Amino acid sequence: MKSMPSNFSAGGLLPLSFYAVSALKAAPRLLGQTLVRETEEGEIRCRIVETESYGGVEDKGSHAYGGRRTARTEIMFGEGGAAYIYLIYGMYHCLNVVTGPQDDPQAVLIRAVEPLTPGDEDLMRAYRGSLARRPMDLSGGPGKLCRALNIDKSLNGVLLHSGDSPLRLEAAGTPAEPPARDDGSDIILAAPRINIAYAAEYAEVPWRFYYQDNPYVSVVDKNRAFLIN
């Protein structure tokens, strides 16, 4: 194995301290970590393979740009560790991990996940219906992964570091579930974020992170992506 994605003990919940950093630091660290979703139908465990940082009041791409503190963005201003979930285009949901201290709006958009086991994949396919053909179609994209995990606004504000939550984060490397492939596909690339042309100069900063050659990644940016590890 080339490198461990985190310094935290494998298999347990990510501790509160994991979230006490900027979104820009947390975004690459979230790659490889395990997202756990408890639903009526069962538990889904998946590996995060693509993230984007939305950090601070100066980021023109962020909902909290300029310190905009409203009913929707309130969760972003809370302490790190909560889920920020919003509706986009009237029909899809997006999942974010809030980071940083109280009153500093930082969040990491989860853009793609991959199921850890065939059982996890079966349940995700059930939620996605007939649309999921290739891996990317199953959960490669923020709206798609929320559909695949049955995530909507009713989970906004859920604490990801609590074992009681229906949505939580565990450290990579559960013994029964090897976190990364052993073939070099845990190489992390950085590239500009997706679909934020309105963010002006912030539209080009390389704040998207994803695993090279991972089939679940939503958009491959061959021209502008570069290695960070």
Add this chain to the structure above:
DNA sequence: ACCACGATCGTCT
């Protein structure tokens, strides 16, 4: 009250 728009996706050409 009104209105323009979006951290997307699926379909069609």
Add this chain to the structure above:
DNA sequence: GACGATCGTGGTA
């Protein structure tokens, strides 16, 4: 590659 779906949100009046 282009386009429409669909509605909550935030800015403006």
